[in-house]
Amino acid sequence: MPTRSSSTQGSLHGGDPACADCHGAGMRPRRNGERAEVDLCGCIGVCRTCRGGGWVPVDANDPRSRRRRCACHEHRVRILRFNDAGIPARHAGSTRTSFNMDRSTGSVLAATTKWLAQYNPGGENRGFVLHGEVGRGKTHLLVAVLRELVFKVGVGVRFVEFSHLLAALKAGFDEGRGAEEVLRPLVEVEVLAIDELGKGRNTDFEQMVIDELVSRRYNAGGVILATTNYGPGSGTGLRTLNAGDAEIRTQTLVDRVGHRVYSRLRETADFIEMGGEDYREKLARRRREV
Numbered sequence: 001m002p003t004r005s006s007s008t009q010g011s012l013h014g015g016d017p018a019c020a021d022c023h024g025a026g027m028r029p030r031r032n033g034e035r036a037e038v039d040l041c042g043c044i045g046v047c048r049t050c051r052g053g054g055w056v057p058v059d060a061n062d063p064r065s066r067r068r069r070c071a072c073h074e075h076r077v078r079i080l081r082f083n084d085a086g087i088p089a090r091h092a093g094s095t096r097t098s099f100n101m102d103r104s105t106g107s108v109l110a111a112t113t114k115w116l117a118q119y120n121p122g123g124e125n126r127g128f129v130l131h132g133e134v135g136r137g138k139t140h141l142l143v144a145v146l147r148e149l150v151f152k153v154g155v156g157v158r159f160v161e162f163s164h165l166l167a168a169l170k171a172g173f174d175e176g177r178g179a180e181e182v183l184r185p186l187v188e189v190e191v192l193a194i195d196e197l198g199k200g201r202n203t204d205f206e207q208m209v210i211d212e213l214v215s216r217r218y219n220a221g222g223v224i225l226a227t228t229n230y231g232p233g234s235g236t237g238l239r240t241l242n243a244g245d246a247e248i249r250t251q252t253l254v255d256r257v258g259h260r261v262y263s264r265l266r267e268t269a270d271f272i273e274m275g276g277e278d279y280r281e282k283l284a285r286r287r288r289e290v
């Protein structure tokens with residue numbers, strides 16, 4: 001067990017910078033089934049500011065003054081929020097530091113840095129859509145941004161993979177429950193991240209789901225972040241159900257999600273292209289070379 005540094009007591013993270021497990025972050029990533037979660041790091045002992053009670057006087061010199069939540073409590077709240085966000089286990093350790101930066105993705109990283117710096121909690125914010133071919137690290141970067149939104153900015157986030165959302169809705173219908181139970185948390189959260197937008201068979205049901213979700217968030221002024229393999233631009237007009245593989249590759253996002261969803265995304269989010277090398281291919285090549 002590392003020794004605790006008193007200088008970090010009462011800080012938001014409260015971890016010990018010398019801790020080999022968390023390097024001062026005060027938490028450690030872990031996988032819980034399909035989900036990525038974090039644990040409070042063992043280097044955080046009982047808080048000296050509030051002695052573990054979670055409340056401190058507003059006026060530090062007057063113990064009888066009104067009380068406010070201690071910073072250690074906010075750290076725990078943020079951990080619970082992160083664990084509730086639905087981030088997939090394979091991205092338990094995805095951060096912007098671990099994001100593989102090459103020349104063409106460096107500008108994308110800079111764009112997300114700027115976006116995070118300008119984020120106004122509880123206020124009006126634009127979203128963004130990361131688009132590009134598979135293997136460019138879009139989901140990794142999206143999760144890294146969500147992590148910082150939770151732990152540095154202090155806002156609630158939800159991550160949903162589009163195909164998982166459809167499966168959850170279908171299961172809900174089969175069990176006689178409506179869509180509301182699944183959709184409401186996604187509508188109400190401050191930042192919603194949709195992974196693999198436009199993926200799927202593009203059926204009427206799928207279009208209806210994405211239309212409802214995006215419309216309700218649009219009306220509520222909620223931020224949408226997304227990743228997609230489909231670029232912006234005018235559509236081909238091809239319906240996926242009738243299209244072959246080669247034709248599907250030429251489709252754009254508007255073909256996949258419909259005009260209404262697409263125009264709402266254009267209005268409320270910036271489209272950021274992710275180029276660069278296919279990261280999975282690069283890893284495979286490195287393994288072959290070793």
Ligand SMILES: [Zn+2]
Pocket residue numbers: 015016019020021022023024025026027041042043044
């Ligand atoms: Zn630690």
Ligand SMILES: [Zn+2]
Pocket residue numbers: 047048049050051052053054055070071072073
């Ligand atoms: Zn405390």
